[in-house]
Amino acid sequence: MNGGETEQRLAEEAARLADLARELQESASAHISKTWTDEQALRHRAAALQSDIRALQSRINSSSSSSKNAxxxxxxxxxxxxxxxRSAVTDGDLASLLPTKSHGAFLKMFLGPVNVRATRKEIQLKVKQxxxxxxDRTAFLFLLFPSILLFLRSWMWNGCFPALPVQLYQAWLLFLYTCLALRENILRVNGSDIRPWWIYHHYCAMLMALVSLTWEINGQPDCAHKQRGIQLFLAWAMMQGIAMLLQNRYQRQRLYTRIALGKAKRMDVVWGEASGVEGQLWALYPILFILQGFEAYVGMLLLRTAFVSVVSSLAGNLLWELAGLDGSG
Structure with a gap:
């Protein structure tokens, strides 16, 4: 008798919980439907406001060219x-209601058709941070890794790089530039004003790192001559690391100033050499020009080495074929 009553109570409790679950489900569906309707109305108002801002901006630009000083x-x-x-629309919570930028083929290739747009501003700022x-971390590593390799070359490896450490560094470069390109595409989707050319140049850097993995790292004899290109490339990487550390510091300070003046959004990041103030850029100019010149020199040296290797290989094959013809005659 007691067992039957207990089972009946359990059945009644289960039925009560099922009714409560259905009630909550209906309430949640009604809330989501109302929220979606309100959100769509806000989206239309935000899009209309953004269109009005653009139209007024064009009118101001046309008027400023023909107006008098008064x-x-x-x-x-x-x-x-x-x-x-514009700042209230693009840099506040209203920005999540505006149409998102296209994810692009790069993000779709790595992540698939996944929406990476964060709806909350604090999450977007966390992505930027x-x-x-x-x-900052990779700029320090960019300087540290080639310094260690060059130090070990003279201290432990007797002036000759082993293949594995150099290829590991080149694989890390490929990983670095791929991560930067992914993060920058995600920031761009979330409203950051990163110029496309800054992302494209990381695509080129990815290709450079991939090609460098195919280098033939020859050893003895005449190791110093055969690995001259690798040594110069690592020296260039050290200079690049120093420039990256200085750029990150100077440009970050300038960006904070632009955000405080309302000339940049909180989601904007530094993306090139043009973000520093004039006095700070004068400190960077010599390093940047020397760096670019040295990079061109290393590129020409590697191109000449590749050309000489191809010509030598063709000449060797030709001599071998001529020797074969003489032998058969």
């Missing part, structure tokens, strides 16, 4: 107000 103050005031409106931290 009217410039009113135009500057209108420009400031429009800048505040992690990107900046990654750049």
């Amino acid at each position: 009217d410039l103050k009113d135009l500057e005031k209108a420009e400031d107000e429009l800048c505040r409106a 992690e990107y900046n931290s990654y750049r």
Whole structure:
């Protein structure tokens, strides 16, 4: 008797929980439907506001070219107000309601058709913060790895690089540039103002690292001559690491200033040499020009080495065929 009553209570409790689950499901569906309807209305209003801002900006630009000096103050005031409106639209929570940028073929190739747009601003800023931290870490490693290889070459390897450490470094470069390109594409989808050419140049760097993995790292005899290109490449990488550390510091300071003045969004990141102030850039100019010149020299040296190797190989094959013809005659 007691067992039957217990089972009946359990059945009644299960039925009560099932009814509660159905009630909560209906409430959740109604809430989601209402939220989606409100969100669509906000999306239309945000898109209309963004279109009005663009139209007014074009009118201000056309008026500024034909206005007199007396009217410039009113135009500057209108420009400031429009800048505040644009910042509220693109740099606040309203930005998540605007149409997202295309993910692009690169993200689709690695991640598939996955939406990487964060709906909450704090998550977007966390993505940007992690990107900046990654750049700082890799700039230090960019300087550390070739320094260790060059030091071990003279101290332990008797002036001759083994193949494995150099190829591991080149594989790390491929990983580095691939990660940077992925993170920058994700930042761009989330509203960051990264120029496309900055991402494309990382695509080229990925190709460079992939090609460098195919280098034939010859040893003795005459190791110093055969590995001259590798030695110069590592020296260039050290210079690049120093330039990256200086750029990250100077450009980060300039970006904070631009954000405080309302001329940049909080999601923007540093992406090139043009973000520093004039005095800071004067400190970077000598390093950047020397770096580019040295990079061109290393490229020409590697191109000449490859050309000489191809010509020598063709000449050897030709001599071998001529020797075979003489022998058969």
